[in-house]
Amino acid sequence: MSSTIEPTIPDFTLSGGLPVVVRRRPGPAILAARLVIRGGSAADPRGHLGAHQLLAGSMTRGCGDLDADALADLVEGAGAGLRAEAHEDALVLGLKCAADDAAELLPLLLSMVRRPMLAPDQVAIERQLNLQTLQRQNEDPYQLAHDQLLHQLYGDGPYGHDPLGVEGDLERTDPSLLSGLAADLGSQGAVLVLSGSLPDATEALLDRSLEGKPWITQLPTQAAADPMGGDPGAASSSFPVAGSPLLALEQDTEQLVLMLGCPTIPLGHPDGLALRLLQTHLGMGMSSRLFVVMREERGLAYDVGASLPARCGAAPFVLHLSTSADRAEEATACLLDEWQSLLEAPLDLAALDLARAKFIGQDAMGRQTCSQIAERMALVLSHGLPTDHVERCLERSTQLEGSDLLAAARRWLPRPRLSLVGPAAALQAASAAWTVHDLGSASVSL
Amino acid sequence: MPSSSRCCGPLLPGLEQPSRRVLANGAELVSLPMAEAPLVCLDFWCRAGSVFETAPESGMAHFLEHMVFKGSRSLAAGEFDRRIEALGGSSNAATGFDDVHYHVLIPPAAAPEALELLLDLVLEPRLDAEAFAMERQVVLEELAQSEDQPEEVAVQRLLAMACPGHAYGQPILGRREALLSHAPDAMEAFHRRLYGGGRCVLALAGGLVGTDLEERAAAGALASLAPLDEPAALPPLAVSGGEHRLELPRLEAARLLMAWDQPPARDLQGVMGADLATSLLAEGRRSRLVERLREQLQLVESIDLDLHAMECGSLALLEAVCDPEDLPAVRAAIRDVWQEVMAAPVQVAEWSRVKRLVTNSYRFGMEAPGNVAGLIGTGRLWARQEGLEAPLEAIERWDPERLRTKALASLDPDAAFVLEAVPA
Numbered sequence: 001m002s003s004t005i006e007p008t009i010p011d012f013t014l015s016g017g018l019p020v021v022v023r024r025r026p027g028p029a030i031l032a033a034r035l036v037i038r039g040g041s042a043a044d045p046r047g048h049l050g051a052h053q054l055l056a057g058s059m060t061r062g063c064g065d066l067d068a069d070a071l072a073d074l075v076e077g078a079g080a081g082l083r084a085e086a087h088e089d090a091l092v093l094g095l096k097c098a099a100d101d102a103a104e105l106l107p108l109l110l111s112m113v114r115r116p117m118l119a120p121d122q123v124a125i126e127r128q129l130n131l132q133t134l135q136r137q138n139e140d141p142y143q144l145a146h147d148q149l150l151h152q153l154y155g156d157g158p159y160g161h162d163p164l165g166v167e168g169d170l171e172r173t174d175p176s177l178l179s180g181l182a183a184d185l186g187s188q189g190a191v192l193v194l195s196g197s198l199p200d201a202t203e204a205l206l207d208r209s210l211e212g213k214p215w216i217t218q219l220p221t222q223a224a225a226d227p228m229g230g231d232p233g234a235a236s237s238s239f240p241v242a243g244s245p246l247l248a249l250e251q252d253t254e255q256l257v258l259m260l261g262c263p264t265i266p267l268g269h270p271d272g273l274a275l276r277l278l279q280t281h282l283g284m285g286m287s288s289r290l291f292v293v294m295r296e297e298r299g300l301a302y303d304v305g306a307s308l309p310a311r312c313g314a315a316p317f318v319l320h321l322s323t324s325a326d327r328a329e330e331a332t333a334c335l336l337d338e339w340q341s342l343l344e345a346p347l348d349l350a351a352l353d354l355a356r357a358k359f360i361g362q363d364a365m366g367r368q369t370c371s372q373i374a375e376r377m378a379l380v381l382s383h384g385l386p387t388d389h390v391e392r393c394l395e396r397s398t399q400l401e402g403s404d405l406l407a408a409a410r411r412w413l414p415r416p417r418l419s420l421v422g423p424a425a426a427l428q429a430a431s432a433a434w435t436v437h438d439l440g441s442a443s444v445s446l
Numbered sequence: 447m448p449s450s451s452r453c454c455g456p457l458l459p460g461l462e463q464p465s466r467r468v469l470a471n472g473a474e475l476v477s478l479p480m481a482e483a484p485l486v487c488l489d490f491w492c493r494a495g496s497v498f499e500t501a502p503e504s505g506m507a508h509f510l511e512h513m514v515f516k517g518s519r520s521l522a523a524g525e526f527d528r529r530i531e532a533l534g535g536s537s538n539a540a541t542g543f544d545d546v547h548y549h550v551l552i553p554p555a556a557a558p559e560a561l562e563l564l565l566d567l568v569l570e571p572r573l574d575a576e577a578f579a580m581e582r583q584v585v586l587e588e589l590a591q592s593e594d595q596p597e598e599v600a601v602q603r604l605l606a607m608a609c610p611g612h613a614y615g616q617p618i619l620g621r622r623e624a625l626l627s628h629a630p631d632a633m634e635a636f637h638r639r640l641y642g643g644g645r646c647v648l649a650l651a652g653g654l655v656g657t658d659l660e661e662r663a664a665a666g667a668l669a670s671l672a673p674l675d676e677p678a679a680l681p682p683l684a685v686s687g688g689e690h691r692l693e694l695p696r697l698e699a700a701r702l703l704m705a706w707d708q709p710p711a712r713d714l715q716g717v718m719g720a721d722l723a724t725s726l727l728a729e730g731r732r733s734r735l736v737e738r739l740r741e742q743l744q745l746v747e748s749i750d751l752d753l754h755a756m757e758c759g760s761l762a763l764l765e766a767v768c769d770p771e772d773l774p775a776v777r778a779a780i781r782d783v784w785q786e787v788m789a790a791p792v793q794v795a796e797w798s799r800v801k802r803l804v805t806n807s808y809r810f811g812m813e814a815p816g817n818v819a820g821l822i823g824t825g826r827l828w829a830r831q832e833g834l835e836a837p838l839e840a841i842e843r844w845d846p847e848r849l850r851t852k853a854l855a856s857l858d859p860d861a862a863f864v865l866e867a868v869p870a
Contacts, residue, residue, distance in 0.1 A: 027481055076729075079799075079801075098806055254593055287528040299587070303591060353532070354532055368814045
């Protein structure tokens with residue numbers, strides 16, 4: 001394995017610095033494009049949580065010389081898909097269209113970023129829709145448990161809120177604030193990935209669409225990636241955990257939703273692969289540990305899993321399940337035991353081999369369509385990682401040992417926090433199970 | 447580009463036509479190699495959806511799909527998943543009103559082993575009594591989880607009231623009391639009755655070039671299935687008009703739900719017309735309903751109109767999310783929009799937009815082996831003779847005026863079943 005990281009060489013660079021990476025795939029005569037601009041909901045200004053998502057949505061409501069109707073007519077008239085949304089660490093714009101329409105539609109991505117119209121009436125519509133969506137999300141007990149957990153893990157920190165924002169903040173976020181955010185886009189780096197069939201002379205086409213005003217940006221770097229300002233190479237868990245170790249929200253539901261998690265590390269951290277293998281072991285597929293132990297062997301849940309989203313900062317490592325209220329205590333104890341076992345002993349060889357095989361299998365799953373190819377490449381590059389990051393991880397995954405995973409778990413997963421949503425009796429039963437468990441009592445003494 | 451000269455021609459660049467064969471017991475094999483696919487999809491389909499349940503069998507089709515993964519005569523519980531995933535693959539299954547399917551995505555080199563495992567699993571489930579009792583708990587958890595989503599409760603109620611006396615009005619997950627009374631022997635009878643040669647199709651799609659999967663599949667366990675008689679004709683679906691108001695706890699915004707019956711899936715021409723009509727009304731910001739209700743009047747957070755193509759008759763389902771006090775205004779606006787559509791010819795630009803949206807949605811779905819296997823699998827399962835490009839050709843046979851007087855006319859709001867769900 002080579003340990004030197006080669007600099008990423010884009011296929012071409014637009015005037016001002018936007019790197020463009022191309023993955024040709026002519027068969028289906030489709031173009032998928034993904035433009036990722038660093039700085040997402042984690043960079044929402046204080047008092048304006050939700051501003052980046054509002055900016056992204058408003059970008060689709062007019063740009064350049066096209067007002068909202070004209071833009072929609074152009075895109076929908078070509079039967080294409082054009083989206084813009086805020087993720088935690090980036091604004092993400094995506095286009096999918098037939099190859100024949102690519103020359104006309106591809107320049108829109110740059111126009112949306114460089115010349116968003118941000119007409120007050122259109123921003124007002126977008127804001128109202130986001131407010132309504134925020135309200136409706138409260139119908140979903142999973143969403144409630146997740147929002148609560150984010151507060152426990154990050155408090156008022158960059159990852160503490162849903163990208164949609166919070167009600168009061170969104171109400172006072174106006175077009176002038178969005179204009180300021182838009183003017184700053186690209187200052188922390190951006191990258192465009194094109195996959196599929198490209199139009200003729202793509203580089204000239206895109207450069208022309210900048211209309212003589214170069215977009216000053218560059219390939220994102222790994223340095224200074226973390227919105228919390230943490231040192232991605234730090235040797236021990238240094239992230240100050242924000243809220244209560246245990247929070248419970250009463251809802252008149254049949255099931256109890258449990259989420260158990262803690263903030264960890266960025267995608268590109270040296271321990272990132274070890275945590276990914278642990279997440280794969282616990283939650284990926286029907287052979288995963290949680291599925292087998294909690295669903296197959298004990299019938300405690302239908303939906304159970306583990307997540308570790310890619311983040312530039314301290315990504316949340318989260319286990320989740322929902323279970324009938326009358327089995328709350330058993331399910332909570334079982335979930336806590338599974339977390340505890342990560343900290344106590346290395347995976348046995350069979351479990352480690354299975355996790356490696358699934359991790360490698362996932363790679364092919366993510367290469368089926370032009371959109372998937374563009375999405376994955378853009379993700380890696382937007383984290384300041386090299387184009388062959390995935391290949392490197394696949395190779396390294398065969399060399400990591402159980403002891404490496406155990407060491408990473410002890411560094412990054414020592415004190416999870418528990419978020420509960422459900423009926424009162426189930427909350428009490430789950431809280432009781434938490435209190436008597438090593439993980440729960442450990443956190444009380446913090 | 448050489449790929450565009452293949453037999454699906456300019457309509458579906460890069461794709462060949464599927465090839466098919468029928469085994470002596472009536473089981474069918476259909477396959478489509480895809481040049482750039484990194485995976486193979488193995489997709490076993492059976493005409494054993496919830497529509498084939500008797501009343502006491504409520505939920506059996508879906509429960510059986512769960513039990514299949516609990517092991518077969520030669521595979522222990524969990525062994526299938528472990529072996530498939532150790533090969534770098536993944537598997538899943540889904541039960542619908544009409545059919546059930548079990549699918550595996552797997553790298554080509556491991557596909558022969560995965561094929562044997564899949565057929566072994568599906569064709570001879572073990573239905574062990576202890577596993578049965580355990581899995582019933584899982585199904586009950588699945589039911590509880592869906593009942594905690596008020597929107598799902600509202601949709602289920604809509605179907606029950608819009609399709610009275612029809613299986614499409616019954617929950618696929620089953621009624622709780624029926625689930626509690628199911629037993630392994632009744633499930634075995636259900637499996638024996640429905641999982642037979644003439645009711646099953648195996649679809650293969652993706653990186654098949656250089657594999658002998660088709661030969662293996664034809665010679666393997668699929669051929670040993672007992673042939674089965676054709677079932678009685680499916681009960682036709684007829685949505686009865688009407689309306690209902692439902693108060694739901696934990697609902698934050700009101701829902702207006704509407705249901706219409708539409709041509710059955712076997713009527714491809716009719717289904718594509720319904721697809722065009724629903725897209726004209728509610729696909730994209732410039733569609734009639736979205737533009738009027740969300741963008742201009744700002745009455746709704748969202749308004750969707752989806753077509754569900756099914757064998758007894760398709761369903762068009764509308765859902766609008768709004769403030770409870772705006773429900774009357776939303777209903778009036780939907781009626782206004784429909785009357786305007788019916789009052790004047792569809793203009794060229796709108797017609798072209800709608801055709802492109804429907805065409806591309808179909809074309810874009812052809813990239814992933816899983817989608818392609820599903821498409822060719824269900825096509826053979828329900829004995830449709832058309833090629834892959836047939837939906838696109840059917841679109842071309844529609845014209846704006848016929849769309850208006852036929853497909854759009856069938857979405858008359860006064861003919862729909864209407865359900866209003868409001869916060870309790």
